[in-house]
Amino acid sequence: MKKTSTIYQDGDHKWVAIVRDNERPGHLIDTNEYLVMHGGKAILLDPGGAEVFPAVFSALAGEFDPSALSGIFASHQDPDICSSLALWLEFNPGMKCYVSWLWTSFIPHFGGTADTFVSIPDEGMDIALDGLTLQAVPAHYLHSSGNFHLYDRQAKILFSGDVGAALLPHGQDGLFVENFDSHIRHAEAFHKRWMGSNEAKRRWCERVAAMDIDMLCPQHGAIYRGADVRRFIDWFDGLTVGVLHG
Amino acid sequence: MSTDLLRIVRINEEIKAVVGVAFKINIMALNAIFLAKRAGTAALGFGVLSNELRVFSQDLRTCMGGLSGLIHRCVNEVSVVLQDVRNTKLLREAVAGTSRPELGLALKRRELANGEHQARLASLRRQLQRALEDAFQLVELGGVLAKSAKIEAAYGQGFAGALAQVSGEFDGIVEEIRNSLQALQRSEFFK
Numbered sequence: 001m002k003k004t005s006t007i008y009q010d011g012d013h014k015w016v017a018i019v020r021d022n023e024r025p026g027h028l029i030d031t032n033e034y035l036v037m038h039g040g041k042a043i044l045l046d047p048g049g050a051e052v053f054p055a056v057f058s059a060l061a062g063e064f065d066p067s068a069l070s071g072i073f074a075s076h077q078d079p080d081i082c083s084s085l086a087l088w089l090e091f092n093p094g095m096k097c098y099v100s101w102l103w104t105s106f107i108p109h110f111g112g113t114a115d116t117f118v119s120i121p122d123e124g125m126d127i128a129l130d131g132l133t134l135q136a137v138p139a140h141y142l143h144s145s146g147n148f149h150l151y152d153r154q155a156k157i158l159f160s161g162d163v164g165a166a167l168l169p170h171g172q173d174g175l176f177v178e179n180f181d182s183h184i185r186h187a188e189a190f191h192k193r194w195m196g197s198n199e200a201k202r203r204w205c206e207r208v209a210a211m212d213i214d215m216l217c218p219q220h221g222a223i224y225r226g227a228d229v230r231r232f233i234d235w236f237d238g239l240t241v242g243v244l245h246g
Numbered sequence: 247m248s249t250d251l252l253r254i255v256r257i258n259e260e261i262k263a264v265v266g267v268a269f270k271i272n273i274m275a276l277n278a279i280f281l282a283k284r285a286g287t288a289a290l291g292f293g294v295l296s297n298e299l300r301v302f303s304q305d306l307r308t309c310m311g312g313l314s315g316l317i318h319r320c321v322n323e324v325s326v327v328l329q330d331v332r333n334t335k336l337l338r339e340a341v342a343g344t345s346r347p348e349l350g351l352a353l354k355r356r357e358l359a360n361g362e363h364q365a366r367l368a369s370l371r372r373q374l375q376r377a378l379e380d381a382f383q384l385v386e387l388g389g390v391l392a393k394s395a396k397i398e399a400a401y402g403q404g405f406a407g408a409l410a411q412v413s414g415e416f417d418g419i420v421e422e423i424r425n426s427l428q429a430l431q432r433s434e435f436f437k
Contacts, residue, residue, distance in 0.1 A: 001322070054325035057251075061321045062314075065259050067252065087328055090248040091255075 002033075002052075002059040005175055007215060007223065008155045013038045013132060015157055016063050017223065019175060021055045028052070029167075031080050032219055034159055036152060037064060039130030043071045043098075044088075045150055045159050046081045046219050050110075053084040057091075070129065071096040071118075073136070075161035075219065076144030077103040079110075086111025098127055098136065102146025120148055137207065139163060141200035156214040163204065164232055165190055166221030177222045180231050187221065188239070195241035205237040251324045253435040257374075258317050264426050265310045271388075271419055272307060275300040278395070278412045285405035291398040292409050295391060299416060302388045306423075309381050316374050323367045330360040375436050382427045385420060392417035 001023055008015040018033040033056050034045040042064050048056050060066055069092055074082040082097070089095060089111055099107055101119035108117070120136045127134045127150070135151040142163050150159040166187035177183045195201055209230075216224040216232060224232045279300055282293035337353045396417060399409035 001318075050329065053329060054322045057325040058318055058322035061255055061258050062262075062318060066255055086332060087325070090328055090332065091251050 002055045004059050004063050007175075007217070008157060010155070012040075013154065015152070015155055015217075016060075017175060017217070018056055018059045020173060021052060023055070024052065029080055030173075030220060032217070032221075033060075034217055035060060035064060036129065036132075036134065036150075038132035040068055041070045041130035042068065043073055043127070043129055043134070044069060045073045046075055046161065047072050047084050047088055049080045049083045050087060053087045056084070057087075067092060069095060071098060071127075073097075073127070073134075073148075073150055073159075074099040074103070074107065075139075075149065075159070076100065076147045077106050078144070081161075081219070082107060083110045085116075089116065100140075100144075100146030100148055122146075124148065139200075139204050141195075141197040142204055143194040143196055151211060151213075153212070156212050157217060158208065158211065158213045158215070159217050159219075161219050162194060163191075163236070164216050164218035164221070164224060165194075166218070168221050174222055177224050177228050180224075180228050183222060184232075184235055190220075191236065191239055192241055192243040198241055201236060201239075201241055205233050209233050248328060250435065251321075251328055253433055254317070254320050254324050257430055257433055257435060258321055260426055260430055261310070261313055261317050264423055265314060267419055267423055267426075268303070268306045268310045271416070271423075272300075272303040274412065274416055274419070275303040278416065281405065281408055281412055285402055285409065288403040289398070289401070289405055289409060292395060292402060292413075295395040295398055298391050299388070299395065302384070302391055305384060306381075306388065309377075309384055313374075313377050313381060316370070316377055320367075320370050320374055323363065323370055326363050327360070327367055330356070330363055334360060371436060375431070378427060378431050382424070382431065385424045385427060388420045389417070389424060392420050 002018050002021045005017045005019065006014060007017050014037040016035040018035065021030065024030060028051060031048045031052065033048050036043050036045065057066065072082065072085065072088060072095060074097055085097060085107065096118050097112060097116050098118045098120055101121060104117045104119050122138060124136045124138050127136060132154065135153065136148045137151050139147045139149045139161065147161060149161055166183060167190055168186050213229050214225060216229045275296065278296035282289045282296045334356050337356055341349050341353050392413060395413035396410065399406055399413045402409040
């Protein structure tokens with residue numbers, strides 16, 4: 001059963017993290033889903049795989065009426081990101097899925113019709129949520145070749161997909177990063193192997209360093225907040241990625 | 247099955263609203279106790295009832311907590327069955343297009359697992375229905391207490407107006423919860 005945790009709230013503008021499924025089988029990588037609510041609407045970021053659909057759906061339903069969910073944002077095409085898409089669409093067939101144009105004919109293998117997908121161009125785009133503007137920020141080749149993060153300027157939160165992800169051992173899997181130096185050890189191998197391009201990484205670091213961010217929320221592991229956001233960007237900037245071993 | 251999921255989501259939303267109202271009742275019961283204390287001997291009967299209302303509000307909270315847990319499990323189980331329906335449909339289509347017996351066996355295994363999930367859901371459905379009936383009985387008792395409090399308020403002399411207002415509000419909210427629970431019991435989810 002997944003837990004929900006409100007990480008930001010200002011009136012009806014809310015970010016809820018859906019995390020840490022203690023009943024998840026060990027062979028399944030743990031994922032974080034995020035729900036952004038504004039007005040009476042909400043968008044679900046990286047809804048997760050088909051296997052975790054019941055856990056994510058029931059946790060979300062405790063926080064928000066799922067029938068008012070207006071869309072899904074998929075940072076990229078991986079199964080742990082959106083293989084549950086067909087099940088979400090069974091419940092709410094009119095829901096939109098925002099994803100890189102690169103994947104709009106690949107992701108339908110998970111489900112959806114031609115009307116389901118909203119293509120995000122390479123340069124990114126604004127996504128409206130009942131009066132709130134969210135920004136799809138390019139993060140191509142980090143790790144997917146068509147990859148986006150989602151920035152909420154008002155909440156100062158960046159959903160960063162696989163960037164910032166950490167594979168945390170049991171017992172050290174708190175919601176927030178508490179000790180950056182010990183945490184980052186669990187992120188290093190992941191970033192070296194999964195992130196394929198040093199050039200793309202440099203461009204992302206430059207872009208993100210110029211943004212006003214209070215929280216950096218990855219799809220796996222713990223959330224970086226406050227000074228740890230900058231620490232992470234600097235650390236990532238200095239890391240050589242696209243490395244098979246070491 | 248997606249209709250079933252929609253029904254259970256509707257029940258969940260209604261229960262969330264009822265839980266919110268039930269929390270309000272707790273505060274109201276406390277106010278009633280304070281008011282009865284201030285009124286002193288003029289509101290002895292109301293004082294006894296306000297204590298009972300407080301106990302009722304706590305019982306209602308516990309009952310709503312149980313309902314919330316149960317509904318969460320129901321939403322989860324209906325989602326599992328929704329997964330089953332999709333997987334089974336895909337397997338059936340594959341079986342129809344091939345003569346391989348292994349696929350037929352895979353479909354049988356799938357259907358066996360579906361049966362277990364359906365049985366689990368049926369059991370949860372019955373538990374939820376019973377829990378709603380229990381909650382309804384509890385709220386009926388609350389309604390009787392609120393109505394008695396309204397009668398006692400009339401004997402409150404100088405405090406009669408304030409006591410009537412508190413007991414009237416209490417009665418109104420209990421009625422609101424009662425109507426919600428009654429509507430939930432009639433949900434298509436239980437048919």
